[in-house]
Amino acid sequence: xxxxxxxxIVGSFLxxxxxKKARGKFNEDNILQxxxxxxxxxxKITYNSDHPFFEAFKFAQKHANVQVKQTIPSPTLLFRDxxxxxxxxxxxxxxxxxxxxxxxYHQTIQxxxxxxxxxxxxxxxx
Numbered sequence: 366x367x368x369x370x371x372x373x374i375v376g377s378f379l380x381x382x383x384x385k386k387a388r389g390k391f392n393e394d395n396i397l398q399x400x401x402x403x404x405x406x407x408x409k410i411t412y413n414s415d416h417p418f419f420e421a422f423k424f425a426q427k428h429a430n431v432q433v434k435q436t437i438p439s440p441t442l443l444f445r446d447x448x449x450x451x452x453x454x455x456x457x458x459x460x461x462x463x464x465x466x467x468x469x470y471h472q473t474i475q476x477x478x479x480x481x482x483x484x485x486x487x488x489x490x491x
Contacts, residue, residue, distance in 0.1 A: 410465040412472035439489035
């Protein structure tokens with residue numbers, strides 16, 4: 366039997382039920398893009414200390430006998446396909462939007478570090 370030398374957690378975790386339903390309706394052509402966007406965009410960018418990635422990392426670290434690698438999506442994903450075009454609905458200027466984005470990523474990376482993560486990959490799939 367081959368001994369595992371690393372563990373990867375890949376893919377997206379929990380999304381709010383409201384978002385799952387809206388995406389399903391959009392994929393079935395039951396709502397327009399504007400309605401889906403309204404559900405997706407709920408306000409300013411903030412750090413989420415309860416994000417399921419943290420619990421997943423702690424679980425993997427507890428059960429692995431090797432260094433656990435964690436991945437998070439790159440902030441550049443917000444700029445793909447005009448996803449960041451709606452920043453002005455929540456911010457007075459682009460600088461404040463980018464500052465909130467940078468702050469949220471900094472706090473997220475710090476939280477992973479505080480949990481013991483020493484191998485964090487920022488996936489840029491743009």
